Amino acid sequence: MVERLYQCLMTEIFPAAIRNDAQLVATTKAFAGAVEFRGDELHFTLPALFDFLTAQMSDWPTQDKADRRREYLRFRKIIYKNPTNGTLGKQGAEVEIAYSHEDHELTVYRLVRKQDEK
Numbered sequence: 001m002v003e004r005l006y007q008c009l010m011t012e013i014f015p016a017a018i019r020n021d022a023q024l025v026a027t028t029k030a031f032a033g034a035v036e037f038r039g040d041e042l043h044f045t046l047p048a049l050f051d052f053l054t055a056q057m058s059d060w061p062t063q064d065k066a067d068r069r070r071e072y073l074r075f076r077k078i079i080y081k082n083p084t085n086g087t088l089g090k091q092g093a094e095v096e097i098a099y100s101h102e103d104h105e106l107t108v109y110r111l112v113r114k115q116d117e118k
Contacts, residue, residue: 001060002075005053009079010087013053017042017111018093031055034108042111043098050075089114 016024020040028035034048044052050072054060063071085094088111098110 002071002078004057005050005075006078006082008053008056009049010082010084013056014042014088014093014111015091018088018091018113027056028052038110040113041098043108044110045105045108046076046079047072047105 013024017037020037025037028037028042031052033051035042035044035052037043053075088094093111093113095109095111097107099108101107
């Protein structure tokens with residue numbers, strides 16, 4: 001099931017963020033978590049991104065805290081194992097660390113548009 005979250009992230013959420021899609025901006029503003037636009041960059045923590053994605057899926061099952069934690073860890077592993085930035089690079093963007101934190105779950109990432117390299 002977390003594979004669907006990653007697919008949604010890569011085919012819907014990140015492309016919409018790259019376009020600065022008004023509907024996505026509104027959805028992030030309505031979300032009570034650490035997923036937000038700062039200027040034209042999408043900023044997020046991985047736990048908040050997981051929560052945001054599950055909130056977008058009406059058929060995501062209700063889970064107890066332990067099950068949700070396991071699913072989050074699977075989701076994080078999928079992000080790291082896949083060529084996320086390679087795929088985003090073809091769309092002119094990449095994810096980078098905005099604010100590093102020793103507690104990995106508090107690290108803030110941002111989706112940025114890459115400048116043309118000449």
